[in-house]
Amino acid sequence: MRMLLLILLFFNACSSHLSEWKEIVYENFPQEKYLKSTIIELDTAIFRYPFRVRIHKDKAVILDLHNDANFYHLFTYPEFTYLSSFGKKGEAPLEMLSAENFLFDEQSVWALDAGKSQLIRFEFALTNDSLLYQEAVSLDKDLLRALDFAQYNDSTFIIPDYSGDNRFCWVNRQGKLLRKTGEIPSSNKEALKNACSALAQAWRSFIDYNPRNGILAAVTQLGEVLEIYNLKEGKHVVRIGPGGEPEFQISQSYGVPTGIMGFSDVQVTDNAIYTVFHGRSFKEITYNLQKGIELPDGGRYIYVFSLEGEPLRKYVLDHYIYGISVNEEKDIILATDVNKDEPLIEYKLN
Amino acid sequence: MNAKLKLFCLIFVVCTLTYVYKKSKSVESELFMFNVEALAGGENGEASCYGIGSLDCPQEHRKVYFIW
Numbered sequence: 001m002r003m004l005l006l007i008l009l010f011f012n013a014c015s016s017h018l019s020e021w022k023e024i025v026y027e028n029f030p031q032e033k034y035l036k037s038t039i040i041e042l043d044t045a046i047f048r049y050p051f052r053v054r055i056h057k058d059k060a061v062i063l064d065l066h067n068d069a070n071f072y073h074l075f076t077y078p079e080f081t082y083l084s085s086f087g088k089k090g091e092a093p094l095e096m097l098s099a100e101n102f103l104f105d106e107q108s109v110w111a112l113d114a115g116k117s118q119l120i121r122f123e124f125a126l127t128n129d130s131l132l133y134q135e136a137v138s139l140d141k142d143l144l145r146a147l148d149f150a151q152y153n154d155s156t157f158i159i160p161d162y163s164g165d166n167r168f169c170w171v172n173r174q175g176k177l178l179r180k181t182g183e184i185p186s187s188n189k190e191a192l193k194n195a196c197s198a199l200a201q202a203w204r205s206f207i208d209y210n211p212r213n214g215i216l217a218a219v220t221q222l223g224e225v226l227e228i229y230n231l232k233e234g235k236h237v238v239r240i241g242p243g244g245e246p247e248f249q250i251s252q253s254y255g256v257p258t259g260i261m262g263f264s265d266v267q268v269t270d271n272a273i274y275t276v277f278h279g280r281s282f283k284e285i286t287y288n289l290q291k292g293i294e295l296p297d298g299g300r301y302i303y304v305f306s307l308e309g310e311p312l313r314k315y316v317l318d319h320y321i322y323g324i325s326v327n328e329e330k331d332i333i334l335a336t337d338v339n340k341d342e343p344l345i346e347y348k349l350n
Numbered sequence: 351m352n353a354k355l356k357l358f359c360l361i362f363v364v365c366t367l368t369y370v371y372k373k374s375k376s377v378e379s380e381l382f383m384f385n386v387e388a389l390a391g392g393e394n395g396e397a398s399c400y401g402i403g404s405l406d407c408p409q410e411h412r413k414v415y416f417i418w
Contacts, residue, residue, distance in 0.1 A: 049402060049413075065413055066402045098411070115411065147406060201408055221405070251397040254408035256417050264404060285416060289400070297403055297415065322404070 025240050029303065029314035036318050037345035040334070044082040046073060050336035050343040052265070052323035056104035059083075062336065062344065063099055063323075071099035072111065072122075074131060080344070084130040086122055087111055094133050096120065101148050101206070108134070110157075112149050119149065119157065119175065140177035143169055150209035150216065152231075158216065160205050164196030167218075167227075185227065185238045186245055198255035202248035210268040215307050217273050219263035222246035226263075226275065228309045237309040243279060257282055264299055265323045272312060274326045274333070277301040296320040296339045302347075319345055 049066040060077040064070075070085035086109075088095045097115025109122045109131055117139045122131035139146055144162040152158050152170070156178070159169045167182030184203050186192055191199040205218040205227075214232030219225070224243030229236050247259025261278035278299035288295050298320030304313040321335035331349040399407035401415030408417070 049404075051404060065404065098413075114406075145406075145411075201406070204406060254397050256397050256408075257405065282416075286418070289416060294401065294415065 024238055025242075026311045027242055029311045031313040032316065033313065034316045034318075035302075035347045035349070037335070037347055039342045040080055040344040040346055042075070042080055042082065042342075042344060044073075046082075046085070047343040049338045050322070051338070052101060053325045053334050053336050053344065054102065054104060055325050055327070055334065060325075060334075061102065061104075061109060063102055065099060071096060072102060072109070072131070074129070086131045086133070087120075100146070103149075103151055105151060110149075110151065112146060114145055114147055117143065117146060137173070137175040139171060139175045142177050143171070147204055148207050150207050151211075152209060153211065158207065158209060160207060160218065162200050162204070164192075164198075164200030164203075182229075182236070185225070188245065195250055195253075195255075197253055198248060198250045201255035202246040202257065206263060206266050208266045208268045210270065212270055213268070213307060215268045215273070217266050217268050217275075219266045219275050220246050221262055221264065222248070222257050223259055223262045224277070224279075226266075226273070226305060226309065228273065228305075228307070230307075239305065239309045239311075241277075241303075261285075261299075264321075267324060267326050268307075269326055269328050271307070271328060273305040273307065273309075274324060275303045275305070276321055276324055276335075277303050298322045298338055302333065315347070315349075317347065321345070 047064050049064055050062050051065040052063040054061050055077050058077050060075040060080065062073045064073060069089060071087035071089060073085045074083045075081060076083060087099055091097060096113045098113055100112040100114050102109055102111040107124050111120045111122065113120055119137040119139065121134045123134045125132050143159060146159045147162065148160055150158045155173045157171045159171055161167055161169050161180055164184065166180035167184055169180050170178040172178055184192065184199060186199060202222055204221045207216065207218045209216045214230055216229040216231055218227040223246035224241030225245060226239040243260045243262055248255040249258050260281045263275050263277055265276045267274045276299045285295060300317045300320055302315040302317065306312055319337045320339055321337055323336045325334040333347045333349065335345050335347065336343055337345055397409060397417060399410055399414040399417050403413055403415030405414050405417055407414045
């Protein structure tokens with residue numbers, strides 16, 4: 001009888017372990033919908049790789065990651081009349097070596113230059129039709145290659161930790177590193193112990209923070225991992241999709257991607273978390289490159305999760321997109337497309 | 351004489367075109383082989399980057415389409 005009880009306990013332990021694992025792994029979305037885009041006509045043809053789009057009141061800014069002259073381009077919204085460009089590319093003091101994410105902060109735009117390791121603030125001119133270089137905040141030397149950022153409050157920024165020691169760096173308005181928190185939630189304990197740097201590169205993540213609900217979300221560019229940090233309640237949820245954790249091989253201490261291309265953008269709204277997902281394997285990319293074919297760059301899926309990380313909806317798109325700007329009030333999503341001559345498209349959700 | 355000169359010019363043009371065509375095919379072929387070898391090179395420990403994209407090339411710190 002005791003033996004039977006032990007056997008039952010053993011099987012119960014196994015099954016509860018499996019159910020716990022299923023809780024953090026998502027496989028399907030309860031709703032799936034196909035969306036057809038509308039092209040936004042722009043009166044300019046200046047884009048080479050439109051990576052991000054952000055809307056603030058009556059203005060829109062598009063980040064062109066590979067533009068030869070300026071990285072950022074200002075438009076009126078919703079007309080999308082071109083106004084001006086800013087973030088001049090170059091090595092000179094008021095220029096940017098590279099451009100990563102950017103965000104609006106009232107009458108300013110903060111932009112991240114990973115090459116110079118600076119957060120640069122541009123401010124709207126009195127005429128309101130251009131953004132002028134105001135200041136450059138040099139990031140602490142202890143920060144390794146900042147590739148994305150979010151604004152926590154007026155005096156603090158959050159930056160993913162590229163060293164692999166922790167998950168996030170907290171930086172003040174002067175660029176000083178305040179603290180590091182968390183750790184990469186990888187099950188690859190060997191890499192965590194011996195190849196932190198390569199692991200951090202493979203876990204390069206895009207982040208967004210919504211101060212109204214205190215949700216910080218991070219999505220991995222490789223694999224299929226979404227992390228949700230509820231900073232008000234101190235909760236941390238990790239959701240892993242069928243694409244799994246970022247896969248990589250170590251080459252000269254660098255992390256070289258081997259699995260799949262994962263997420264390319266994330267936005268935390270008041271009600272949900274919107275992400276762009278690619279899902280293309282590097283095996284497929286390699287196979288086609290060897291035949292001289294460069295496959296479309298971007299993702300054909302927008303995954304929507306609840307603020308607790310439950311999968312809500314999967315949108316299947318007619319374009320391969322990169323960056324998104326979600327407007328829940330109007331039920332529309334603006335998206336950038338790096339493959340077509342029309343860089344900006346709009347999806348109506350209803 | 352005039353006919354011989356014309357024939358010589360014709361042969362010269364044909365030979366030149368043939369040489370240029372073969373040369374360009376050879377360069378294309380070399381480039382193709384280079385690409386194939388380079389793509390396979392990732393397995394031997396050398397990391398390299400290709401194209402324009404959003405992946406952060408760990409060695410050159412530029413955004414690329416593919417790393418191997």
